[in-house]
Structure formats: C-alpha cells, structure tokens
Amino acid sequence: MKQALQSARILATSAALACAASASAQVVAPEQVAAEASPKTSQWGLGLGVGLDKSPLRDFDDEVDPLPLVLYEGKHLSVFGARIDYKLPSYGPLQFRLRARYANDGYEAKDSPYLAGMEERKGGLWLGGAATWRSGAVSVAGEFTAATGDAEGRRLKLELNREFRSGALTVTPRISAEWYDKDFVAYYYGVRANEVRPDRRAYSGDASQAIEAGVRFGYAIQRRHHVFIDVSARSLGSEIKDSPLVERSTESSIKLGYLYAF
Template sequence: MAERKGGVWVGGAVTWRGSVINASAEVLAATGDAEGKRVRLELNRQFQAGAVTITPRVAAQWQDKKFVDYYYGVRTSEVRAGRAAYAGDAATNVELGLRFGYAVAPRHTVFVDLSATGLGSAIKDSPLVDRSNQAGIKAGYLYSF
C-alpha cells in the first residue's frame, strides 16, 4: 500500500448549550497530501452530582468521497490477492459515547470517555476494513482556564 500522508485539517465549529441538551457542529477540510471534507454533528447532555459528571452523547460524522477514497480506497497499483481495487464513496459514521468526569480540584478534571462507532457502508465495504464498528476508550486531564 502506498503511504497515506496526513495533513492539516482546517475549519470551524459551533456549540449551542440549551437547558435540556447541547448541540455542536464541526466542518473540516484537509490541506496538503490528505484529501476530503468532514462534517460532524453531536448532541449531548451533562449530568452532574457534586464533583462527578456523566455526559452521554450521540454523533454523526459524514465524510466525503475524497476522504473515504483516500484513506480506505485501494488503487489499482495496490491490488493483491485477497485485496481488490476499491474506490470509496461518501459515508456517515454514527457514534454513541459516554464520558465520566471527576473534578479533583477547581479547574482540574480527570475523565474517561467510552465510545462505540458504527462505520458507514462505504467504509465497511473497503477491503482494508474487517469490521463494521469500532470501540474507543480515552482517558485524560483537563485544565479549565
């Protein structure tokens, strides 16, 4: 396989905080060797009990044809036995997630974030992908300015 190079993603995001639910949208386009565009829409709700927060979320991320083809496509020069040529198409992934946070001190929070993502059919159909979903776990520390 030819090397897929990264690039710089540029774009913008907006967040709306409501009394019942929060919504956010993000639009990104790749520069450099990477190609494509991504749009992400997310709904979440934070529940707080003392120093503990729990934030469930649902999100959809659309990737255009160039993005899917660049990262999941197989060029004719990359064809091998068991790996057919593949030209990707636009795809939408759906994510469910849950973040647990704990404020260890004012402005200091540690968190664990769990997620499950269902991959769009144009990604699942790629010969480079052997599953229809992916799970994730992240842990981190936040300092609020």
Template sequence: MPQISRFSLRYNRSCSATIVALASVLVWGSASAQTASTDASTWTLGGGVSVIKKGYRDIDRDVLPLPLISYESKWISASVPTLDVKLNSNENLSMRLRARYAGDGYDTDDSPFLAGMDDRKGSIWIGGAVIWRPQFANLSAEVLHDVSGYSKGVRAKLQVNRRFAFGTFGVTPRLGVEWVDSKYVDYYYGVKTSEVRAGRGFYQGNSTANIEAGVRLDYSIARRHTVFFDVRSSRFGSAIKDSPLVDQSSETGVSLGYIYRF
C-alpha cells in the same frame, strides 16, 4: 539498524493516533472552560493514557501517552489538536473558524494486510464551526476541508452532549454523526489499481456517514483537580465497511486521565 527503523515508523504512527485521541478528550476540556465568563482566560493541563483500535484489517491496538493542554479566552479556543478563532461568542452561541489536525490513515507496516499499499497520511482540516448551548444540551456542528492536499476531502459533523452532575461526580453522554465525502473514503479506505493483491481487490470509495457515541465520567478530587474516564465508538458507514481494508464495523477508543484547571 532495522530495529531502529521499525521503532521510528511505529513512533510516528503512535503520534498520529495520539492526536486522534486528544480530539475526543479535549472537546470536553474546552467545553468546560467555555462555561466561564467569555471575558476570562483559562488554562487546562494534564495527562493520561489512551487505547485506540482502528478498523483496518489485522491492525494492533495502540496504547499511547495522552498529554492534555487547552487554552480558552474571549477570542481563542485552543487544544491539541484544534484551534478555534471565535467570530461571535456568548454564553449560548459561538461561531468559529476552525483548524484541526486529524491523524487518520496508516503506515504500510501497521498490518501485514497493508503491505504493498501506499501510506495514508493525517491531514490539516480547516473550516467553520457553530456551538449552541440551549438549556437541555450542548449542540455543535462543523464543516471542514482537507487543506494538506492528501485526500482533498470534506467532512461535516453534528454532535450533541450533556453533562449530568451528581455532586463532585459527572456523567457526559454524547452522540454524533459525521459525513465524509467520496474523496475522503477513497483516500483512506480505497485500493488503487497499483495496490491490488490476491485477497485485496480494487476499491473506490463513496461518501458515507459514521455514527459516533461515547460517555465520559469525571470526578473532582479537589477544586481544580479532576480525573476522567472516557469511552467512545464510531460505527462506520457502508462505504467504509465495504472496503477490503476493513475487518470491523467500528473504531473504538478508551482514555483515562487527570486535568488541572488554572
């Protein structure tokens, strides 16, 4: 019976981590669909595998299945785990209402060091986003608020990417910065007085900014069939690196998969 319980907890945490991986990979799937006419509706289906290493102390890497699905139309852009409602959209500029699930946090059995901590849960974030596509790159910005009531925090992100095409092969580097407020840092990386243990002191978070970088390689094996490899890293700001729960300066992820566009 204990073995079943441990499996259940592990499975739930893996599901949350899968959502995080999808957020990274499916940005590209949606962006690709957006290059079509704004009046067209397109679907993308696929799958793959992702390896994620969070920054928490003594936490293991997760090797996870990666189901991929997205939908794009004149008014809707949807991909697990993001839903956008387009308020105003054309080939160069798109203003949106955005809802997203983010699998941040941990279960206490994820690491021996986290024993005695309360679970930190993933949240639904709602806010606004802008995507601008000048000729030289794709630029995006978003501001989101945690409406699940766990951290009650705010996060804001700026990102730039550009795809360089070489026949059927493509390379898409990206660079971004994400600011998170003190409520976010305190919830996911803070230590409450009731959680203090030997070697784990009280910690109250402050706002900080994380630097994110990644690159995606894609290859079109046929007209509607594409395989991709994606690697990313998020370097933590000082308020997260200073947390006693963290023993790394960054979080990393690698994904490999296949997608089919209808």
C-alpha cells in the same frame, strides 16, 4: 439535484459548526475551567492522557497512544489538545468559531500485515468552522472541515449531548453522525491500482457516514485538578465497510487522563 445537495450540506454545515466547539471543550470536563474565563481573563490547563482506538482495518496493530493536553480559554482564542478555535460573534445561545484541528486518521504499511504494499496514508490539518447551540444542559453541536496538505476530503459532524452533574462528577452522554465525502473514503479506505494484490482488490468507494455513541465522565478532585474517561463506539457506513481493508463494521475508542487548571 447536485446544487440542491450542495445547498443542503452548506445549511447543515452552519448548524454543525456549533457542535464541535462544545464537544471538544468537554472531553476532559474542563467546562468548569472554561466557565471561569471572563472576557477580561484567560484560563490555562496542562495535563496528560492516553488513548486506545480499535481500528476497523484488517489485522491492525492497535497501540496505546499518549495524549498531551493543553487547554487555553481566552476572549478570542480557545485551544484544547489538537484543536484551535477562533471565536466569532455569538447570537444568544448560538456560538460560531473558525477551527483548525489535527487528525491522525492515517496509517503505514507496517501497521498491519494486510497493509503490506500499501502507500502511507497521512493524517493532516483540517480547517473549517464550528457552531454550538446550548439550551440548559443540552448542546447541539456541529463541525465542517476540509483536509489540507497530504490528506484528502471533507467531513461534516453533528452531535447531540447532555450534561449531568452531581457534586464534582460530570457525566455527558452523546450521540453523533458524521459524513465523509468520496475523496476521504477513497484516500483512507481505498486501494489504488498499484496497491492491488490477489487478496486485495482495487477500491475507491463513495461518500459515506458513521454513527457514534459515547459518554464522558469527568471528576474534579479539587478545584484545579480534573480527571476524565471517555468511551465511544462507532458504526461505519456501507461504503467504508465494503472496503477490502476493513474487517469489522464498528470501531471503538477509550481515552483517559488528567488536567491541571492554572
């Protein structure tokens, strides 16, 4: 049974590896920029955004964070924000990439009164692969990554999105499912023995998942000037919701910004 589950996850991973490439490349609607990059040329973009993530953690001090934006689209390399992809050979509409991504999933005790006495949970570099299958305006994408450094765990994401265009406006609704292994849940949502207090029981949890729905709006003011807004909401799985650190079953996010394409 264990081997069957592992095989299923590997198969799902291969399909998933494709999605993240598409999802990430479209966050600021730089798809028009990337489309201009031929095998003999490359495209650059620079910009700045801001993001607000509403954490599900108890009494968490949510802040607006700056998002420096760097875009590079070349023959073998693709860079956007905190993600770097190395392009592998594609097969028709199916594209494969090796991926490195920084994710700031962690927290510090000072971020919430309820987290007092908790050890810091750090973000980290996640390594893995991505794949995307495109059919017309529809993309099926996926990503499988494993934590390096201080962070722990593995995650698998599958996404379906569809792009709608009207002149300079691009609207891309999406829905996705993400799986987290038990090490990820224990690290970010668990309570260790030395962190227990009367109102905070020990907790380790198990593998869990989340379902997300969102939409991206991109607008090309001119050929080289792009603005975007991205909003999303995520419903968390029971193994995360059951953590004593969590006070709500959903988390939301809004990001907006500007990109200049050279």
